[in-house]
């Protein structure tokens with residue numbers, strides 16, 4: 001067989017490039033993307049150079065909410081590239097950053113009005129945690145240095161982020177002695193939990209907070225839906241409990257909406273239901289075009305930070321407020337709000353729910369759950385990712401299952417026929433994986 005240009009690229013990639021959570025020395029296969037448009041990716045496996053179009057079920061890890069090559073986002077990016085692509089944010093500012101800041105202040109709940117533009121989700125979580133520590137110092141409580149969180153969470157891959165991620169998911173055993181030691185409560189009960197289960201969870205969290213209050217700076221959670229830690233939607237009542245606990249013990253409440261923000265759960269932000277003191281946004285913030293994150297907080301927190309001994313927030317990434325990313329983010333927000341995003345998310349969710357329901361009785365399936373534009377099938381075993389991916393691609397769908405989960409969270413531009421294809425792809429992945 002003759003080697004194609006695709007083979008050459010894939011060979012070099014296999015020998016030299018790390019992929020997420022993948023062995024460098026015995027890697028699982030990767031495929032070459034040769035194009036992307038709307039809710040489709042063109043993927044080549046080596047035998048063909050061009051590749052074939054498949055429906056994308058992943059939105060490039062929650063981010064490409066408008067799909068690919070959207071003319072409005074393409075134009076925003078090109079227009080800003082024509083002006084300037086980047087300048088430092090120390091001592092300088094620009095219209096793209098101000099425009100994005102204005103939008104974020106407007107569309108997030110009222111008390112959230114101070115914006116820190118970070119360059120990735122993990123960095124925004126680091127900044128949020130640092131804000132909490134500096135705020136407590138500024139308020140005369142420097143001994144409050146630990147975080148309260150829940151099992152099953154995911155907050156990113158840097159060390160402080162790992163410390164508040166689920167101990168198993170965050171590999172705490174491997175990093176013992178290196179990670180800050182945080183306080184973990186039980187995983188919040190499911191969205192359809194009984195009042196008794198809710199009360200038991202609330203009781204445990206209140207007890208834990210009371211016991212550790214003297215050393216706690218903040219509570220951090222992904223609100224309503226735990227993402228990479230298990231695609232677990234939970235009861236909104238849990239967020240109210242956390243708000244009460246935070247107020248009672250003078251802890252900051254941090255919502256990590258890096259995955260849930262911008263409509264994915266059916267709410268523009270879950271923070272509309274319960275207001276945090278600090279909100280982290282990322283992933284879909286720049287429409288999946290560029291890496292960008294934001295931390296939005298209150299005037300009260302900003303004042304606490306300013307009262308700490310440094311007088312300033314001790315953080316400032318090189319690419320803070322990157323103009324290209326900010327310009328695309330503003331265009332993405334305008335695009336989202338100009339369309340009936342809630343209707344689209346609901347339509348996708350309803351169709352995913354109906355399509356996936358029959359899988360409840362499929363062999364090896366323990367649960368099927370949907371929330372917003374997210375559909376999840378949980379198996380009774382670890383998914384064979386290679387086999388499941390292969391089966392999904394054969395059905396014309398791109399999926400990236402993990403652990404015991406096969407799931408989809410498609411771009412909001414995905415139409416009914418394409419959702420049906422996703423359902424078929426998930427079914428194929430479930431039976432193969």
Ligand SMILES: *Cc1c(COP(=O)(O)O)cnc(C)c1O
Nearest residue numbers: 120121122154155156227258259
């Ligand atoms: C993806 C994610 C992060 C990390 O964001 P990166 O941009 O990958 O650093 C943090 N928190 C949550 C909830 C996420 O889903």
